[in-house]
Amino acid sequence: MSKSDxxxxxxxxxEQPWTTLTSEQPYVTPWLAIHRDTVRTHTGxxxxxxxxxxxxxxxxxxxxxxxxxxxxxxxxxxxxAWCWEIPMGGIEEGExxxxxxxxxxxxEAGGRAxxxxxxxxxxxxxGAVRQQYMVYLAEGVERSQTxxxxxxxxxxxxxxxxxxxxxxxxxxxxxxxxxxxxxLCEPNLGIG
Amino acid sequence: MSKSDxxxxxxxxxEQPWTTLTSEQPYVTPWLAIHRDTVRTHTGxxxxxxxxxxxxxxxxxxxxxxxxxxxxxxxxxxxxAWCWEIPMGGIEEGExxxxxxxxxxxxEAGGRAxxxxxxxxxxxxxGAVRQQYMVYLAEGVERSQTxxxxxxxxxxxxxxxxxxxxxxxxxxxxxxxxxxxxxLCEPNLGIG
Numbered sequence: 101m102s103k104s105d106x107x108x109x110x111x112x113x114x115e116q117p118w119t120t121l122t123s124e125q126p127y128v129t130p131w132l133a134i135h136r137d138t139v140r141t142h143t144g145x146x147x148x149x150x151x152x153x154x155x156x157x158x159x160x161x162x163x164x165x166x167x168x169x170x171x172x173x174x175x176x177x178x179x180x181a182w183c184w185e186i187p188m189g190g191i192e193e194g195e196x197x198x199x200x201x202x203x204x205x206x207x208e209a210g211g212r213a214x215x216x217x218x219x220x221x222x223x224x225x226x227g228a229v230r231q232q233y234m235v236y237l238a239e240g241v242e243r244s245q246t247x248x249x250x251x252x253x254x255x256x257x258x259x260x261x262x263x264x265x266x267x268x269x270x271x272x273x274x275x276x277x278x279x280x281x282x283x284l285c286e287p288n289l290g291i292g
Numbered sequence: 293m294s295k296s297d298x299x300x301x302x303x304x305x306x307e308q309p310w311t312t313l314t315s316e317q318p319y320v321t322p323w324l325a326i327h328r329d330t331v332r333t334h335t336g337x338x339x340x341x342x343x344x345x346x347x348x349x350x351x352x353x354x355x356x357x358x359x360x361x362x363x364x365x366x367x368x369x370x371x372x373a374w375c376w377e378i379p380m381g382g383i384e385e386g387e388x389x390x391x392x393x394x395x396x397x398x399x400e401a402g403g404r405a406x407x408x409x410x411x412x413x414x415x416x417x418x419g420a421v422r423q424q425y426m427v428y429l430a431e432g433v434e435r436s437q438t439x440x441x442x443x444x445x446x447x448x449x450x451x452x453x454x455x456x457x458x459x460x461x462x463x464x465x466x467x468x469x470x471x472x473x474x475x476l477c478e479p480n481l482g483i484g
Contacts (some may be wrong), residue, residue, distance in 0.1 A: 271412030
């Protein structure tokens, strides 16, 4: 980053302004780890900071050969609600993210992609979760059989791409990870 | 929801398809609670499901009297990175969300809003986090003093609204909650 980029400014030069003093993991499952660190902050204060680490994931915006977007109607236990989502899933150890895209697209949505294109990467929730989402646009998708786990209650449907964009813009897709992924693909969807 | 809405379909009629058998909280801080539930799923399987609960929050898209958006350049310990964000914060017990908007806008960004408008609500990450974000557009914002806590390392800056939208669309605002909030306000920003 150039020092002439005044929008960012001199504060960025101190890239790691906090120091980790101790670190433990008071709760761990195969899908998440809670970190509890004691940290010296930029003010000199010693604080305890807890956050959740989750596996890095891919988020897949799947567009079919007939110009529709595959959407999942999925039951989500943490919020006890049915939600509109796109296929997403964790990148396994050593797995190429494009392979994760093809695997999750098939398992969750029963889709086989003609082509897969990387769009961008974002974080789930910087202040409380350590997790990245890599967004991929899958095009030329053809539908085949799904392969859901007992923890996945998912119905696959499809809507015209323009309708999926309308739903995302209107706040009808209330899962932030799905809505943002769709909106970030908008310039690549050939509409608008 | 009407039964003739075939896009949603009959599966929604069974609104709570999973049954909670046991529920505990193995890790709790003032800012988060980890839930570990045993659950009977729609397949009849008994599984353990862990997720994080966090306070419901407001996300504030602040536009100044001179047509700029206030952005925060904030250090986020969980990902050890500096990020572009908007002001956000937890709704306190019994607090009116509009009061939270005005309080957090002042504390985090030193902004006083002329008017505050509710836009929409989304969830952080349906599969792992129980938390809602209510998005508000704050207009006619004037800048005053911030009031940061020792756990907040934040520099307030402002960019033209069109530039903030460009940054969000381009994936430069990598915090999903901030980027999505800005994009959901786009139709109300008088640009495009």
